[in-house]
Amino acid sequence: MANLQQNSNNPKASYEYRRKKHAEEMRMQVITFTMMIFFTVIAFAAVGAGFSKWFIIPFVLLLAVVQVIFQLYYFMHMSHKGHEAAQLFMYSGVLVGFITILTFLTIIWW
Amino acid sequence: MSTIAHTQKRGFAGTVWEYLTTVDHKKIAILYLLAGGFFFIVGGIEAMMIRIQLAVPNNDFVSAGLFNEIITMHGTTMIFLAAMPLLFAFMNAVMPLQIGARDVAFPFINALGFWLFFFGGLFLNLSWFLGGAPDAGWTSYASLSLASEGHGIDFYALGLQISGFGTLMGGINFLVTIINMRAPGMTYMRMPLFTWTTFVASALILFAFPPLTVGLFMLIFDRMFGSGFFDVAMGGNTIIWEHFFWIFGHPEVYILVLPAFGIFSEIFPTFSRKRLFGYSSMVFATVLIGFLGFMVWAHHMFTTGLGPIANAIFAVATMAIAVPTGIKIFNWIMTIWGGSIQFTVPMLYAIAFIPSFVMGGVTGVMQAAAPADYQLHDTYFIVAHFHYVIVGGIVLGLIGGAHFYWPLMFGTMLSEKLGKITFVLFLVGFHLTFFIQHFLGLMGMPRRVWTFLPGQGLETGNLISSIGAAFMAVGIIIMLINIVITQKNNVQVGRDPWKDGRTLEWALPSPTPFYNFKQLPLVRGLDPFWIEKMEGKTEMTPAEPIGDIHMPNNSFIPFVISLGLFIAAFGAMYQMDDKAWAIPVLVIGMAVTFGAMLVRSIKDDHGFHIHKEDLLEEDGKGGTR
Structure with a gap:
């Protein structure tokens, strides 16, 4: 909440604005959450499918990095001011x- | 509790207890100054013993083994237990006042940081009385330190580990303070340069100390618990210690020198009566030095066989650091240029610093050329170089800073006359000691050598060097006399004693009230106090009405936490001798530490408020305190 600064003295307008912002954020969180589960499934599948380790290790590491970025920016709100x-x-x-x-x-x- | 409890006179025991439990950044600064000053004297005595031993060829003033212990302890003490705490003293004393804060962000952690440093340093120095000091050099390279007999290296590793925790806490505390506690209007680009350098140095501490911690733990495990990180026979790699040490060790150089740069950047504008030339480029250069400082550590290891590509990359990166440093040097010169210069003692140190430090910098670039370094490595040329940088940069900064900030910390002014005598003796002694060492190095005198033979052309140079060291020692003794006389006379000089103070710390009454700012000041630009003065005002414009001030309570817990680790370190060290009492001592020590932490966690301590009425009443009485 502290990160969403109120720019307007009109409580109604600011309420509408915050509502919209929150809805948008919720949508992003659901999307990233889905993608993170999807990535985890892919990671397990990649190991299960028995590819060469020269493919699996960098691939899983890459997925891990993407997940960390999602975590930081969408769940820990690092994208905010x-x-x-x-x-x-x-x-x-x-x-x-x-x-x-x-x-x-x-x-x-x- | 009201303000009254803090203003009444205390007896001696009361004062000691006050300092043992204090969480006030100004008192912790004095503790750092006392402890750092003590270790500076100890390190200085070790330096004098080195120079006496090397004054004449074939000398046997100390034995070869003792000489190794002395050089090791001289380096370790001066870097970890003298230079850093003394800089921390100034950071604590000045930085919160410069940004208009009432204290650091975590006063408790500040006290804990000091006591950890103190007990770590005490532990390290007790090695002299408990079977021999560490003797593998301050770098403690693993192949040598693993072979070292006795407990010297264990004292080194455990002592530095404990004091390193304290330093890391101090660094994080300063970072949080500067990010969160600046007064209204104090934007980043209005912060005084000393605050900026404290900020960058603290960031370097944050990133540089963890590698040292890891390296020291590996060393501890290798020596005490039979692991083999650095033991080639067990499949380890002894070079890894060198990397860890220098990944820490090179940024450490900048941790030390940047705050010294900051002190000079405050002294120059004050005594030139001009604003700092090129403020934004100074900030830029400080940050750039901080960044580049992490990419050059392998220039300490050119001769370990890293290969030509690695050597070339690190050589070029090292030379790049000369660019931001040069920016700073020219900015300082341009600050003095055309100013109304007053040659006070701090200004003398600042002016002497420029050529002295440039000489150290130039030899640094010479060594950065990897092929040349093959010739210079481990000779007295290196010794001369780093003493030019450390003494010519940091120690001049510390002594100059001590004279400059003495009125702020103690309310008294050190004698200018004795200060100038100290300055002349110290500066002459410094150049006499170390300039000739460049040539001793080029003639092939190896570093860390115990003695040398006659008839090799090394006699005169070494004798001159030792005479110079005596000059420095006399200079420091006169400074101590100066301090004693000044404190005995105790002539209070009041607010803004240099008359030309520019930054917020000089706007405060003297002695500084324990809550610092009655009302947080409104900062309207760079050098805020100067801006107010130019508009004919004598005080800062307040940014808030007078209100209750929330203060932390004193606490004895930081002392107890640190004492527990100190006790535990003895247990950890002696358990390798299969002493029956060692493990219980380790357990008791850890129990003390964790018990104290538990008490801290479960006991609520909300601090106290200074009430608005008390503050207003003080105003009525003239506001002397």
Whole structure:
């Protein structure tokens, strides 16, 4: 709620607006929830179907990343205003972690 | 509880208890200053012993084994237990005031951070009395540290682990404070540069300390519980420690130097009576240094055999850092340019800092060239380089900052005369000590060497270096005398003692009230206090009416939590000797820590309010406190 700032003094208009916003958000949440279940099913199916591990591991990891993004943006409301600092720090952390892992993969365990 | 309880005079025991339990950022700053100052003296004594040993060839002032312990403890103490806490002292004392906050975001965590650092440092230094200090260098490379006998390395790993927790907590606390607690109108691009550098340094702490924690845990497990992360014979890899250490260690350099840059960025405009030149480019350069700082760590490891491609990438990234640093240097020069300059003691340190630090930076770029580094690696050239950066950048910043912020922290002004004597002795001593070491290094004197032979051309250089160290020591002693005299005379200098204070901290009455701002100030631009002064006002425009102020209660729990870990560390260390009491001690220590945390969790502590009426009444009495 704190993230939806009221711009209008007219309580009726702002109520209508919030209602519409919430409805829209609910729709997105249902869609992403469905897609997340779908992704999970695909991930299990990919393992069950017995593809080569060179396909399955990157594929499942990719699905996992997409799910994390859905989780953050649609369920934890990171797309809303007021999360810029948190986003900056999360992406910085991801970047630092990625560089570390990349270095370890390329120059220690090559 | 009302304000009265805080203003009455206390006896000695009462003062000690107040400091043991305090959660006030200004008092925690003083604790950091005292503890950091103590460890700075300890590290300085170790430095003097190193220079005495190396003053003449074939010296046997200390034994080779003891020498290894001394160099290890000198580096570790100076970085972790002196430079960082002293910077934390200034961050605590100044940053909340600069952004117009009444305290840091988590006062309890602030106290906990201090006590963890203190007990970690105490644990590390107790190694001198309990069978020998760590002796594998401050980097503690795994192949050497795993082979080290006795408990020295265990003291190192456990002590740094405990104090590292404290630092990490402090860093997160500062981040949250700066993001959430800025006064009305204090946008990011109006924050003073010291606040900005605190912010970036805290972000670096957030990202850099976890690799150190992981590395230290692996070292602890390898030494105490028989794992093999770094043991090649068990399929481990000793290079991984070096990576973890430097993924932490290189950002650590910027964690230290950025706040020092911030202090200078406050000193220059104040004593030039000009706003900081290129404010936005200074902010940009600070953030860029922070980012690049994470992509260069392998330049410490060029000679480990990373291969030409990795070496080239890290060499270029390292050289890139010279660009934002250069931006800063030119901005400082442009700030002084055409200003109405006053050569006060802090200003002298700031001006001396520019050429000193540039010399360290230039040798840094020389070493960044990987082929050249093969020649320079592990020689005195490296020692000269990093002392030029650390002493020429950070220590000058700390001493200059101490003179600059002393009136803010203690309400008294350090003697300018003694300050100038200290400055001359310290600066001359510093260049005398370390400039010649470049040439000793180029002549082939290896780093960390215990002694050297006569007739190799190293005598004169080493003797000059040792004489310089004595100059620095005398300078620091005079500074201590200055502090004692100043505090004994206790002449209160009142508000805005430098007369040209620009930022919010100077707008406050002196001594600063324990609630900082009676009314949060309205910030109308960069250098808010200066803006008000230019409009003929003497105080900040308030942003709110006088109202009740919510304050946290003091707490003894941070001390107890830290003490528990301190006790547990002894148990963890001695259990590898199969001592019967070790495991119970470990359990008791952890029980103390978790018990204290449990008490903190289940006992409600809502703090107290300073009532509006009390605040108004103080106004009536003239508002001295």
